[in-house]
Amino acid sequence: MTSKGDGLPVLEAAYREHSDYVFGVCLKFAGGDRDWALDRTHDVFIRLHDNLRSLETDSDLRPWLRRVAVNECLMDLRKRDRRTRLLRLFGRGLEPQQAAAPPGSERQVALRRDRAHLDVAVAALPAQQRVLLGLMYFEGETLTEAARLIGVSKGQASKLHRRALEALGTREWEGKA
Amino acid sequence: MSAREPQLETPEEARERLQAEAHLSAVERDRLWRRIEYGAARGGPRTRLSRPLLWAPALAAAAATLAILLLGDEAPPTPQASTPDPCTLDARRAQLELPAHCAPQTLQMNGDEWRVEASTRVEREPEGARVVSGRVRFRVAPRPGAARFRVRVSHGQVVVIGTVFRVEQRTEGGSVHVSEGVIEFVWSDGQRERVSAGGTLSWPRETEPETEAESESEAEAESETETEPEVDMDRVIGRLLQLRSQRRHDEAARLLRETLRAPGLTRRQRERISYELGLTLEASGASACAHWRRHHARFGAGLHAAELDARLERCNAP
Numbered sequence: 472m473t474s475k476g477d478g479l480p481v482l483e484a485a486y487r488e489h490s491d492y493v494f495g496v497c498l499k500f501a502g503g504d505r506d507w508a509l510d511r512t513h514d515v516f517i518r519l520h521d522n523l524r525s526l527e528t529d530s531d532l533r534p535w536l537r538r539v540a541v542n543e544c545l546m547d548l549r550k551r552d553r554r555t556r557l558l559r560l561f562g563r564g565l566e567p568q569q570a571a572a573p574p575g576s577e578r579q580v581a582l583r584r585d586r587a588h589l590d591v592a593v594a595a596l597p598a599q600q601r602v603l604l605g606l607m608y609f610e611g612e613t614l615t616e617a618a619r620l621i622g623v624s625k626g627q628a629s630k631l632h633r634r635a636l637e638a639l640g641t642r643e644w645e646g647k648a
Numbered sequence: 649m650s651a652r653e654p655q656l657e658t659p660e661e662a663r664e665r666l667q668a669e670a671h672l673s674a675v676e677r678d679r680l681w682r683r684i685e686y687g688a689a690r691g692g693p694r695t696r697l698s699r700p701l702l703w704a705p706a707l708a709a710a711a712a713t714l715a716i717l718l719l720g721d722e723a724p725p726t727p728q729a730s731t732p733d734p735c736t737l738d739a740r741r742a743q744l745e746l747p748a749h750c751a752p753q754t755l756q757m758n759g760d761e762w763r764v765e766a767s768t769r770v771e772r773e774p775e776g777a778r779v780v781s782g783r784v785r786f787r788v789a790p791r792p793g794a795a796r797f798r799v800r801v802s803h804g805q806v807v808v809i810g811t812v813f814r815v816e817q818r819t820e821g822g823s824v825h826v827s828e829g830v831i832e833f834v835w836s837d838g839q840r841e842r843v844s845a846g847g848t849l850s851w852p853r854e855t856e857p858e859t860e861a862e863s864e865s866e867a868e869a870e871s872e873t874e875t876e877p878e879v880d881m882d883r884v885i886g887r888l889l890q891l892r893s894q895r896r897h898d899e900a901a902r903l904l905r906e907t908l909r910a911p912g913l914t915r916r917q918r919e920r921i922s923y924e925l926g927l928t929l930e931a932s933g934a935s936a937c938a939h940w941r942r943h944h945a946r947f948g949a950g951l952h953a954a955e956l957d958a959r960l961e962r963c964n965a966p
Contacts, residue, residue, distance in 0.1 A: 495670030589662035608659035
């Protein structure tokens with residue numbers, strides 16, 4: 472459709488139209504870390520730029536952007552999980568309650584009014600569980616659709632969901648699966 | 649987590665809150681676009697601004713400043729636009745300066761830890777940092793492959809191999825003190841020196857690199873072996889750090905003994921490996937007195953005089 476050089480106007484138009492949407496998707500997996508969500512939004516639009524030639528930019532980009540945003544967030548969280556494990560291996564691990572949290576984990580204890588933020592609590596989970604819960608509880612996806620988006624079977628997603636709720640220490644939302 | 653269970657938001661509350669927060673401010677939107685525009689214009693591999701491009705915060709800060717200037721009064725007030733507390737360092741900034749009256753600050757920098765003391769100015773660089781003045785203690789996470797964290801100072805740079813060390817830069821000179829692991833100091837003229845745990849290196853040089861005690865032929869031999877080392881010291885040190893962190897002290901000691909037997913090492917390298925072997929034996933819980941005595945007999949007080957003296961004193965105590 473366009474070369475990379477002259478794709479910038481198209482990219483900018485898409486950015487102006489969809490940046491809030493993409494940012495909103497990323498924010499749901501960010502565990503309260505706004506900067507992290509901004510970084511992932513950046514990655515999504517760079518990916519869009521890389522794929523401008525093969526995409527029909529006249530059609531609705533949102534499904535594609537959402538899928539890429541979920542992938543980008545999941546990949547980054549997995550990388551962070553690996554890094555946390557590696558740091559622990561070198562004896563440089565963070566304290567257990569901090570280890571699974573993203574940078575900006577000081578926000579882990581962020582409270583608004585007298586309520587602990589659910590997304591911050593979810594941030595302490597491994598990457599797949601975190602994204603699965605984000606999709607199901609913040610994005611309103613079914614277990615089946617969330618499983619498809621993160622690339623696991625429904626059975627596997629069900630296990631991830633159960634473990635995540637166990638880790639969170641709550642079962643009050645189990646009926647939503 | 650269970651203690652906080654009754655206070656946890658419901659998913660509906662969280663969703664509402666997240667929806668309300670999912671809005672980019674004008675400054676955020678503009679700053680992010682400039683980052684994307686830059687990354688897209690570069691083409692080729694995707695631009696990851698989170699980690700490899702450590703100068704990105706400088707670009708982002710510049711873009712934010714530009715955006716504020718361009719938007720003028722129309723820009724909504726944001727945290728970036730407010731006057732920052734000088735005693736609270738922003739880890740995203742390219743230049744960090746902690747005034748004299750402030751308490752030390754510990755920053756998490758992409759997995760590394762920087763403890764910045766008062767009256768310190770330090771700059772982030774693509775491969776690490778530059779200590780312009782003052783004192784910073786770095787705790788550096790191991791890098792994959794050949795990547796190395798580097799700290800530039802007035803007379804050279806510290807090349808790090810997964811370690812904890814403190815850099816002090818004064819007006820005329822400075823020093824690096826290593827608490828854990830090993831660093832390599834690369835002088836501005838290209839000469840390299842390794843400093844291991846417990847060691848300190850100061851700049852500028854007070855003496856010539858080669859000591860007078862070494863014979864001419866030995867110095868010549870060292871010069872040859874330094875250009876073509878037969879032992880991959882980076883690999884040895886990397887493996888040593890790994891084994892130590894896993895508390896596999898027996899294997900670490902075996903590695904060091906094998907390395908000591910390898911040909912082509914300089915006297916200094918042997919001394920440092922022997923010193924590391926002593927530390928490893930101590931860490932394993934074994935008595936290292938016999939080793940320290942042999943070390944002293946072979947190398948004298950050497951590079952770790954103070955630490956060696958203290959250990960021998962303890963060994964000789966009744």
